[in-house]
Amino acid sequence: xxxxxxxxxxxxxxxxxxxxxxxxxxxxxxxxxxxxxxxxxxxxxxxxxxxxxxxxxxxxxxxxxxxxxxxxxxxxxxxxxxxxxxxxxxxxxxxxxxxxxxxxxxxxxxxxxxxxxxxxxxxxxxxxxxxxxxxxxxxxxxxxxxxxxxxxxxxxxxxxxxxxxxxxxxxxxxxxxxxxxxxxxxxxxxxxxxxxxxxxxxxxxxxxxxxxxxxxxxxxxxxxxxxxxxxxxxxxxxxxxxxxxxxxxxxxxxxxxxxxxxxxxxxxxxxxxxxxxxxxxxxx
Amino acid sequence: xxxxxxxxxxxxxxxxxxxxxxxxxxxxxxxxxxxxxxxxxxxxxxxxxxxxxxxxxxxxxxxxxxxxxxxxxxxxxxxxxxxxxxxxxxxxxxxxxxxxxxxxxxxxxxxxxxxxxxxxxxxxxxxxxxxxxxxxxxxxxxxxxxxxxxxxxxxxxxxxxxxxxxxxxxxxxxxxxxxxxxxxxxxxxxxxxxxxxxxxxxxxxxxxxxxxxxxxxxxxxxxxxxxxxxxxxxxxxxxxxxxxxxxxxxxxxxxxxxxxxxxxxxxxxxxxxxxxxxxxxxxxxxxxxxxxxxxxxxxxxxxxxxxxxxxxxxxxxxxxxxxx
Amino acid sequence: xxxxxxxxxxxxxxxxxxxxxxxxxxxxxxxxxxxxxxxxxxxxxxxxxxxxxxxxxxxxxxxxxxxxxxxxxxxxxxxxxxxxxxxxxxxxxxxxxxxxxxxxxxxxxxxxxxxxxxxxxxxxxxxxxxxxxxxxxxxxxxxxxxxxxxxxxxxxxxxxxxxxxxxxxxxxxxxxxxxxxxxxxxxxxxxxxxxxxxxxxxxxxxxxxxxxxxxxxxxxxxxxxxxxxxxxxxxxxxxxxxxxxxxxxxx
Numbered sequence: 001x002x003x004x005x006x007x008x009x010x011x012x013x014x015x016x017x018x019x020x021x022x023x024x025x026x027x028x029x030x031x032x033x034x035x036x037x038x039x040x041x042x043x044x045x046x047x048x049x050x051x052x053x054x055x056x057x058x059x060x061x062x063x064x065x066x067x068x069x070x071x072x073x074x075x076x077x078x079x080x081x082x083x084x085x086x087x088x089x090x091x092x093x094x095x096x097x098x099x100x101x102x103x104x105x106x107x108x109x110x111x112x113x114x115x116x117x118x119x120x121x122x123x124x125x126x127x128x129x130x131x132x133x134x135x136x137x138x139x140x141x142x143x144x145x146x147x148x149x150x151x152x153x154x155x156x157x158x159x160x161x162x163x164x165x166x167x168x169x170x171x172x173x174x175x176x177x178x179x180x181x182x183x184x185x186x187x188x189x190x191x192x193x194x195x196x197x198x199x200x201x202x203x204x205x206x207x208x209x210x211x212x213x214x215x216x217x218x219x220x221x222x223x224x225x226x227x228x229x230x231x232x233x234x235x236x237x238x239x240x241x242x243x244x245x246x247x248x249x250x251x252x253x254x255x256x257x258x259x260x261x262x263x264x265x266x267x268x269x270x271x272x273x274x275x276x277x278x279x280x281x282x283x284x
Numbered sequence: 285x286x287x288x289x290x291x292x293x294x295x296x297x298x299x300x301x302x303x304x305x306x307x308x309x310x311x312x313x314x315x316x317x318x319x320x321x322x323x324x325x326x327x328x329x330x331x332x333x334x335x336x337x338x339x340x341x342x343x344x345x346x347x348x349x350x351x352x353x354x355x356x357x358x359x360x361x362x363x364x365x366x367x368x369x370x371x372x373x374x375x376x377x378x379x380x381x382x383x384x385x386x387x388x389x390x391x392x393x394x395x396x397x398x399x400x401x402x403x404x405x406x407x408x409x410x411x412x413x414x415x416x417x418x419x420x421x422x423x424x425x426x427x428x429x430x431x432x433x434x435x436x437x438x439x440x441x442x443x444x445x446x447x448x449x450x451x452x453x454x455x456x457x458x459x460x461x462x463x464x465x466x467x468x469x470x471x472x473x474x475x476x477x478x479x480x481x482x483x484x485x486x487x488x489x490x491x492x493x494x495x496x497x498x499x500x501x502x503x504x505x506x507x508x509x510x511x512x513x514x515x516x517x518x519x520x521x522x523x524x525x526x527x528x529x530x531x532x533x534x535x536x537x538x539x540x541x542x543x544x545x546x547x548x549x550x551x552x553x554x555x556x557x558x559x560x561x562x563x564x565x566x567x568x569x570x571x572x573x574x575x576x577x578x579x580x581x582x583x584x585x586x587x588x589x590x591x592x593x594x595x596x597x598x599x600x601x602x603x604x605x606x607x608x
Numbered sequence: 609x610x611x612x613x614x615x616x617x618x619x620x621x622x623x624x625x626x627x628x629x630x631x632x633x634x635x636x637x638x639x640x641x642x643x644x645x646x647x648x649x650x651x652x653x654x655x656x657x658x659x660x661x662x663x664x665x666x667x668x669x670x671x672x673x674x675x676x677x678x679x680x681x682x683x684x685x686x687x688x689x690x691x692x693x694x695x696x697x698x699x700x701x702x703x704x705x706x707x708x709x710x711x712x713x714x715x716x717x718x719x720x721x722x723x724x725x726x727x728x729x730x731x732x733x734x735x736x737x738x739x740x741x742x743x744x745x746x747x748x749x750x751x752x753x754x755x756x757x758x759x760x761x762x763x764x765x766x767x768x769x770x771x772x773x774x775x776x777x778x779x780x781x782x783x784x785x786x787x788x789x790x791x792x793x794x795x796x797x798x799x800x801x802x803x804x805x806x807x808x809x810x811x812x813x814x815x816x817x818x819x820x821x822x823x824x825x826x827x828x829x830x831x832x833x834x835x836x837x838x839x840x841x842x843x844x845x846x847x848x849x850x851x852x853x854x855x856x857x858x859x
Binding site (some may be wrong): 086 | 404576
């Protein structure tokens with residue numbers, strides 16, 4: 001059961017990261033490989049604020065998100081909008097940013113990894129059926145659920161969400177109706193990046209902050225989004241949960257091969273239903 | 285109006301430059317630089333092999349390193365763990381294994397296009413990384429395989445950095461020549477047609493899937509050659525050589541140099557190796573920053589790579605105008 | 609001699625009946641035109657014949673052999689060639705390279721990986737004749753994206769003719785052409801000879817009357833009527849469909 005909670009909370013973090021990734025992909029058609037590093041930058045910023053300077057953990061989460069969003073702004077407005085639709089260039093550009101940002105983090109924060117940390121108020125566990133469950137993990141799961149609800153509300157109940165859905169279905173029509181899709185897309189990109197950075201701080205309770213985090217989380221995010229569905233938020237939730245549980249149980253039962261199974265599932269999904277379990281086809 | 289003496293210079297210029305750069309210069313360099321040059325040549329073979337599916341057929345693969353790694357690991361295993369010695373026996377076997385893996389991966393990856401192809405090739409190579417990392421008894425796990433012997437060609441050669449370089453260089457020449465034949469053949473032209481318009485190709489009678497599959501396997505074969513030469517030169521192979529960073533590097537070299545021309549990636553390999561070398565001298569800790577910066581600058585400033593500029597320069601010298 | 613026959617050809621796109629029970633028969637050497645307003649199903653019909661999509665129901669026979677299940681890339685080998693409504697040429701390649709691809713498409717040589725394409729000398733004389741007759745031979749070494757639109761449309765037709773098809777499908781060949789260029793195309797199609805059967809789809813009634821021996825009118829995927837140019841010109845149903853457009857103009 002502890003493994004299950006572990007899996008679910010890990011899945012929740014994956015959902016936080018993957019939802020941003022999926023949004024950016026669904027709305028803009030961009031495969032933002034930098035997403036993992038944004039998570040990492042958020043984690044580092046969160047560490048600096050929460051541990052080094054002892055600030056409020058919630059503030060750290062927001063700061064992490066904002067930091068990531070700023071980088072996202074530079075990436076999007078400075079570069080990505082010029083290479084719209086050019087897949088190979090997008091891959092290279094976002095990959096290049098991975099190297100640049102990772103190295104900058106190394107420069108500023110040094111090579112020493114930061115141990116997992118959490119807010120003092122969350123740092124206790126409660127006993128259930130003979131085992132100790134860390135409260136922090138429960139909170140992480142709740143945050144994931146809260147985000148899912150927020151995003152669902154955003155997509156279905158707000159005008160903003162309506163515009164996004166319209167754009168995902170038929171971009172030309174949406175632009176033709178006079179809606180400034182460019183601003184919407186830019187806003188979505190910022191939201192996605194903010195989510196990544198904030199997720200980094202939330203996830204730092206489990207993983208801390210270290211330099212390999214960027215690529216590790218990216219690999220997971222890609223797997224989650226592919227399985228769940230590129231461009232689908234419920235898909236990111238499903239994918240995140242599935243991946244989190246697979247890895248959690250896999251690490252316990254077959255250590256080392258957990259990643260192998262993640263990729264295997266990913267490949268099977270891509271072969272049978274490329275748009276993912278809950279995804280929609282991209283109108284290229 | 286170009287001077288009459290300019291024409292032969294322009295016509296033979298590139299070949300003379302290549303001969304100087306690859307055949308003569310290395311003999312004059314200090315040993316540690318010869319090693320760098322060998323690396324350049326090996327990465328060139330790898331990147332050029334990617335160009336066949338990327339530049340010519342238009343398939344963006346993020347998993348090409350899989351074949352580099354399979355070729356290298358197969359070679360290393362045959363030599364270190366299975367007791368084979370002769371280059372002439374081991375190489376065909378390693379290549380056969382690479383082709384077999386490519387045949388399997390191709391069946392999986394070519395069912396989908398573009399974005400999904402990118403993701404599947406990525407997942408396939410990552411899966412291999414996971415397997416290699418875990419199967420420690422066979423593959424040496426995260427440390428990889430080492431103490432790979434030098435090539436046993438059946439004649440006695442003193443293996444040092446210069447002889448290893450010429451071994452790599454000859455491999456490049458042979459591979460380049462063969463790949464050139466492939467792209468200049470009717471099959472090669474068909475790949476370009478596929479890149480431009482698949483429906484049109486089908487309407488003309490081409491079995492598009494089959495052509496892509498064959499190209500994928502040919503491309504993997506040459507990537508495997510690069511992997512084999514790499515193990516002989518490096519004497520060590522590790523899971524990193526199978527991973528995402530290798531694949532991305534090959535993609536960068538192709539785009540930077542100029543895709544869809546075989547010599548473009550060759551130039552790209554030269555540029556990247558030089559950048560890597562100078563960065564290791566002046567800014568050793570910042571190499572990832574420089575590399576990442578190169579990716580970004582290449583996309584921002586040279587989206588079509590260096591090759592088009594050189595091509596126009598060459599045309600101007602030969603024909604007196606920039607066009608063909 | 610019958611070249612093409614379709615029996616009850618139907619195509620549904622999730623509820624939309626693009627084609628309904630299309631039955632037609634084309635003789636060798638015939639010049640048939642299919643006309644109809646936008647959405648009538650002309651391009652869908654062509655896609656069935658050249659194999660790009662599969663019919664929901666019905667059969668297609670080429671020279672007496674059923675080809676309904678033959679995959680798209682084999683149809684060229686059966687002798688069907690097509691030009692496209694939206695120019696789908698190989699833009700980055702030269703005019704000559706486009707022609708070479710068309711020529712090798714139905715030959716074994718397309719799998720040749722070790723012999724350079726320039727070694728096939730006989731493959732250069734054929735395109736020369738075709739390109740010269742289309743008036744684009746001088747542009748043979750230009751990338752297609754650099755030549756004029758009218759020349760691109762002519763190349764489309766040349767590509768269709770390159771492999772000496774038995775049945776040539778021309779999908780709106782005169783789109784975007786000036787009237788002089790259109791007349792040029794019309795005369796070329798007329799003079800193609802008896803070995804080739806041509807089916808063309810067009811909006812341009814001047815082109816249709818200039819080329820066709822027989823006309824079929826499609827509307828909402830069904831054949832409304834068919835006949836010679838005279839018959840169609842005077843047909844009330846056709847007039848009604850076109851609401852008094854060009855076909856009631858100068859006769």
